[in-house]
Amino acid sequence: MNGRVDAFLTDDERAFRAEIRAAIRAMLPPDLARRTREGIHLSREDMARWNRILDARGWAAHHWPASAGGPGWTPIQRFLFEAECAAADAPPLSVFGIYLVGPTLVAFGSQAQQDRYLPAIRSGAEFWCQGYSEPEAGSDLASLRTTARRVEGGWVVTGQKAWTTEGHFADLMICLARTNREAKPQAGLSLFVVDMRAPGVTIAPVVTIDGGHSVNSVFLDEVRVPDDALIGEVDRGWGYAKFLLAHERTNNAQVHRSRREFERLKALAAARPGPDGAVLDDPAVRRRFAVVEAHLAGLEATVLRVLVDQTEGREPGPEASIVKVIGSRLQQAISELAMDVIGEDALTMPDAAGGEVAGWTERHLFRRVVTIYAGSNEIQKTIIARATLGLR
C-alpha cells in the first residue's frame, strides 16, 4: 500500500524505506496499532508509549537535526518514515512537541531551553500544547489579546486561548502573547513557555462535533512565568511563529493518513456486502474509488516534488502552498466515501457498531475541521491568488 509514487525515489531511499519498514513492524505493539486504527483522539499514555519506543531507537524526533538529537534524515527520508508509520497504524506523534516546539526551540531557543525541554519531548515524558488561537483570533492571529506584562524577574500572562488541542494532558504550553501595545498588531507579540500546572491556568474541555474531547479552552489568569520562559527576543514572536509555518509546508497535506485510510477503506468496501456482491464490486463505487486514487496520487506527487526540492537543497516552489487546500479536501472526500461504504451502520454511536467500521464516523465528523484549521482554505486561496499568482 506504500510506494505508490516510487519513481521519485533513489535506490538508497528505497533501501532506507525497507529498513524502516521492517524496524517499525518489529517495534510497534499490536494493541497500539489496533487502538490507532479505531480511535481518533488517542490517550496521552498511548502516544507517550510509542514516543518512548521510537526514542530508544533515536527516531522520535525524526525531523530534528542530528545536533538536537534527531536522526539527521533528509526531508524524503522523513516522508518515508512517516509513510511507514502510518501504514503500520502507529500512533501519530504529538504534533506540538515534536513538530512545533522542538524546531522552534532549536531555531530560536537558548541552549539552556534546549537542554531543559528537548530530551523530554523526544522521550515522550513531557507533552506540549499550542497557545496561539484565541476566541477572537483564529485565522486572524494578529488580533490576539492575551498579554504578557513585564514584572520583576519575569512576566505575568493573562488571556484566553481557544481550540487548545491536547491541552488537558499537556505539561507545557508554547504561548503567543502581546508584549507591546504600541507596535503594529503583528510586531508586539512574544513567545513564552507556560507551565500548565502554574497557578492561574484553568482548563475547560470542549466537546467537539464527533462527541470526543481533544480540544480545550485555556484561561490564563495572571499566570507568572520566569524570565527564562521567553523564547528568543521580546516582541518577535510573530516572526518565529511564521518561520515555523514556512518550515513545515507539507505536513498539513496529511498525505500518509489519507493513503492509509484509503487503503483501509478499499479493504472495507471489498469485504462489505453491497446490492450485488461486495460494495466494491459496484462499477459506480469503483469509479469513485478510482477518482480518489488519482487525486491521492496527485497529492503524493506534489508533496514529493516539494520534498525533493528540499532534499536537493532548493527552496520549494509555489506548489507548497496548495497542499493544504488539496490535502484537506481529499481527507474529507475519503471520509465521505467511507460513510457511503458503511451505510446505516455509520449512523449509530460506536457502542453499537465496532470492528472494522469503528471510528470512521467520528473521524468523518471531526474531519470537517481540516478545511477550517491551520489557516482556513479560504485564507489559503487568498494567499495563493495574491502572493503566488499576483492578483490584485
Add this chain to the structure above:
Amino acid sequence: MNGRVDAFLTDDERAFRAEIRAAIRAMLPPDLARRTREGIHLSREDMARWNRILDARGWAAHHWPASAGGPGWTPIQRFLFEAECAAADAPPLSVFGIYLVGPTLVAFGSQAQQDRYLPAIRSGAEFWCQGYSEPEAGSDLASLRTTARRVEGGWVVTGQKAWTTEGHFADLMICLARTNREAKPQAGLSLFVVDMRAPGVTIAPVVTIDGGHSVNSVFLDEVRVPDDALIGEVDRGWGYAKFLLAHERTNNAQVHRSRREFERLKALAAARPGPDGAVLDDPAVRRRFAVVEAHLAGLEATVLRVLVDQTEGREPGPEASIVKVIGSRLQQAISELAMDVIGEDALTMPDAAGGEVAGWTERHLFRRVVTIYAGSNEIQKTIIARATLGLR
C-alpha cells in the same frame, strides 16, 4: 418526456397541455424540428417561419397580455407551452423581440410605438437585437459609454455595443444610451429604438468559441434617431431595463431546453455502444444520469414554485433569484455528460460526425457562456447573499 413534475398542475392545466401538445405536433414542419435538434444558431428564416406559424394561431407572443395580441395565458400555461415547444424540437422564438422588446413596449412604450412594432414582432417580420452590453460594460451596465445627444427633432447616438446576439440579421435594436452625464451612473440612461440600417451603424461579426457566428459588435457612429425612437421618458432607461429583468425571472433557468437535451442524451446513451453493451448500461454512467435527473427535477420544481406564485397572484419568493445559478450549471453539466457519452466523435468538427451526435460539441463549447451572461453566476451569488440573505 414532459410532465415530469406534474403534481403541481391542475386538471385544467393538464388539459391545456394536451391541447397544446397536439396542436404543436400538427403545426411544426419536420425539417424545422430536425434543424433545431442539430443546429445551435438557427437562421433568421427558420426562426421567422416558426414565428409566422405560431402567429397564425395567435401563440407567437405567448407571454404578452391579450390586450397586446398575446393569448392571455397564465405563467403556468406559458411554461407548459414552452415545455411542449421544446419537447417537439420547435425552434426557439427570438429572445429579443418576443421576450424583451414586446413586454418593454407594452409596459413603457407609447401607443404609436406599440402599433408600429408589436405586430411585426408577433409575425416574425421584424427581428430585434439588444443593445445593452458594451466592451467595458458587461455585467456592470451602469458604466456604459454609448451616448445619445439631443438634436433638433431627435437624438444622435454614438458608441459601441458588444455581444449583440442576432445583430447581423436584426432590423432594429433596443439600445441603452447615456443621455445625462451629470446624473449618477444609473440615472442618466435612456432607451431607444435604433434602425439597424440607419447610416452610421456598422456590424462586425464575432466568431465564438464554437466556431459559430451569432454574436456581433455593433458600432454606432453619429446615428440619428427620431424623437419617437425614445421609449418612455428620458433618463429612465435603467429602471425600464431592470423592470424587465424582474419580470422574466425564470427564463434564464432554461429548464425546457435542459429537459429536452437530457432526454435526447438518454436516448443517445442508450443507442451508443459502450465498453460493455450500450453506454447507458454502465452502472457508473447510470449513476451520473440519475444525479442529473434529480437536479433537473429540482430545477423544474423550483421554476414551477415561482410560476404557481405568479399564477395565483403572489409575488415570487427568493427562489426566483437562484434559478439562473442552478439552471446554468445544469446546462453545463448536461453538455459535459454529453461529451463523455459521445467520446472521440465529439472531438472532430461537424463535417466528420453528423447524425444523432451532430451539434452537441458546438453546444457544449458555446454553453460556457451561460454562467457568464445575463449577470454572471458570481454576480448572482453576491446578489443572493446580500439582498436575500442579508449578509453584510
Add this chain to the structure above:
Amino acid sequence: MRRSPDQRDDDLMLREGARRFLEERCPWTPTLPSPGEEDAVRREMAGLGWFAMGLPEEFGGGGADALQALALVEEAGRVLLRRSLAADVLVVPRLMRRGFAGLTALAPGLAAGAVRFALVSGDPAAGGLSVAPGREGVRLRGGGGLALDAGAATHWLVAAGEGSPNGAALLCVEARPVPERRLIDGRRGAVPPLDGLDLPAGAVLATGHDALAAIDEIRDCAAAALVADAYGALAAGLDLTVGYLNQRRQFGQTLGSFQAVQHLMAEAFCDLETLRSLMLWSAASLDGAPAERRRAAASARVVLGREGLAAASRLIQASGGIAMTEEYRVGHVYKRLQVAAGIDGGTEARIRQLATDTLSPKGRPDDEASAA
C-alpha cells in the same frame, strides 16, 4: 387543489403556533431530553391537536392535508426535535384513508397521544422480512432495519415482503421492549426483534397488491417527511449562521462581508431552496400517480443526501471553529443531515432507484416519453 404551503389563514396559524410552541417548550440544547420529558411534550402536542389534525374526518380527525402535516415536521426540524413526528402526523393519518380496520381502531389513541407509531422495514442486507402462517395466525421471519423511535413507539407499522405482490404484507404490531441505539445526531432508533415473532391474524392490515401499494405510499410519505425535517434543520441553521457571520469580525471586517463567505452561503441557499422545491413536489405528488410520487421522493432524497448535506457542511465552513463544538447548533444540523442522508438504505440506494425508474434498460425508449 393545493400546490403552495402557507397560503391560508389556518396554514399560517398552524405554522406560527407550532414554531412558538417548539421554541418555548423544546428549544434546541446540546443536552438530550429524558424520555419522560419527551413524553410530556408529546402529550402537549396531542393537546394542540397535532395528531388528530391529519386524520380523516370519519375517524374524528381534522382532515388536514399533507402540506400542513409537513409544516409541523419542518418546524420540528428547525429545533432538531429528537423524536420524529413523521409517522404520527403524516404517514399513519394518511394511511387511515385506506380504511384498514386494525389501524383505524387506533385513531382515537393516536389523536390523544397515547398511541405512537414507528415505521419498520426489512433490512435488505438480511434478506428483508417475510410473513408465513404461524401458531397464533402469522409468523414474521427475517430481520428488520434500523427504525427511528422504535423504542418509544407503542406500535410498529411493519412492511414485509416488499418488492413483489406475492408475500407483501403490511402489519400493525404492538411494540415490544427493544434495546435502543443512540444515533449520531442524538436521536434514537432500534432494530425491532421480529424474527420468529408470532402474531394474531388481525395484525395483518393488508397483503398482496393492497399491501404493496400501502408500503409504497408509506415509503414516499416518509421520504417527504425526512426532507421536510432536513429542510427545517438547514433553514434554521442558515438563519443562525447568517446572524453569526454578520456579527463576528476578522481582519477588521465582518465575516459576512467577505465575498468568499457570501458565495459559500449563496451556494447553500441555492441548495436549500432546491430541497424545498423537491419537498413541495413530493407533498403535491402524494395525491397523484404513484410513479410520480416515487420519483419525487427519490429525487428529493438524492438532493438531500448530496446538496443538502453539502449545504450543512458549508454552514460549518463559514462559521469556522465554533461550529466544530458540541455546544453549537450548526454541527448538529450537519449530523441531522448525515443521518437523513444515510437512513433507509441511504442516498446511493435512491440514486440506483432513480436510475432504474428513469433510464430505460438496453436502449428501449423511455416509458413515459412514449406514453406522453
Add this chain to the structure above:
Amino acid sequence: MRRSPDQRDDDLMLREGARRFLEERCPWTPTLPSPGEEDAVRREMAGLGWFAMGLPEEFGGGGADALQALALVEEAGRVLLRRSLAADVLVVPRLMRRGFAGLTALAPGLAAGAVRFALVSGDPAAGGLSVAPGREGVRLRGGGGLALDAGAATHWLVAAGEGSPNGAALLCVEARPVPERRLIDGRRGAVPPLDGLDLPAGAVLATGHDALAAIDEIRDCAAAALVADAYGALAAGLDLTVGYLNQRRQFGQTLGSFQAVQHLMAEAFCDLETLRSLMLWSAASLDGAPAERRRAAASARVVLGREGLAAASRLIQASGGIAMTEEYRVGHVYKRLQVAAGIDGGTEARIRQLATDTLSPKGRPDDEASAA
C-alpha cells in the same frame, strides 16, 4: 537519477531557447497555419536538434532524457502548436532504445526532420486491429482509431492486438494518403485506412510479449506527453488570464481584486500544479516498473480530464465574454484540454483502467499491498 526538471544548465538553455523560438516563429494566432508553414517550422526544429536530442547515442542522438523531451512538448503546448511533437521528440526516440532494426534505420531521417511519426492504435469500438499472414508478408485487419497528425506523418507506428501477448504486434508502416479531420482545437487527425492493408514482414517491429511491452510503453509515454502539452497550454492560459484580470475593471475595481475571482484562480492553480506533479511522476516512472508507469499515466490522464478541463473552464469564467470569442486564446486552451480529455478512449476509460489496476476484485487483498 533525475527527479526534477529545469535543474541543469542545459535544461534551462533548452527550455528558454524553445520558448523563444516558439514565441517568435509560431506564436499562437486564431488563424491556422498552412501545412507548408508547419513543414517549414518543422525543418527549423530539426535544425535546432530537437528530434535528434532524445535519440540514443548509438544512433547519433544526444541521449536527452524524458524531462528534457517533455519540456519541449510543454513549451509547444504553451503556444498551442497545432502539430504535436510528442511522437518525434519523446515516444519514438525512447522506443529506439529497444533496438528494433526497422525503426532505428529511420533515426537519421527523424533527426533531420524528414521522417515524422504518428501513433496509431486500434479503435476499441471497432474491435481493434489485428495482424494475420498476408500476401506480401502480413495483413492488417480492423479499424484504427483517430490518430493525431496521421496525415502529416511519413510513418505510422501501429499497435495491433493490444491486451494479450497472442496477436500483439507493433508495426512501422509508411504513411498512405488519408483524409484528414479537423479537430475542435484546430489540430488535425486522421483514421488511417489499415483494414486489409498488405505489408512486408519487415514492417513488423515486434510481436508477442516484446510487442506488448513496447505498446504499453508507447501508451504511457504518449499520455505523459499529452499531459505535458495540456499543462503548458493551461499554464500559459493562466498567465494570460492573471494579466487580464489585473487590468480589466468592473464596478470600479480590477477584476483580479474580487475575492471570488481570486479564489476561482486559486482553484485553477491548485489543479494546475497537481497536473504538473502527475506529469513529473509520469516522466520519472518511464524508467521504472511498468505497473507504476501505467498507474502514473492513468492518474495523470484522469486529473487532466477532470481537474485540468475544469481549470480551463475557470479561466473562461473569470475572463468573461472575451474568452468566448474565437479571437482570444483562452477559449482555445479549453478546446485543447477538451481534446486531450477525450482522445484515446477518453477520461472515463482511464478511470476504468485505474479501477481495474488499483482495486482488487471480489475482496482479494490489493496485490501491491501484499507485495509491499
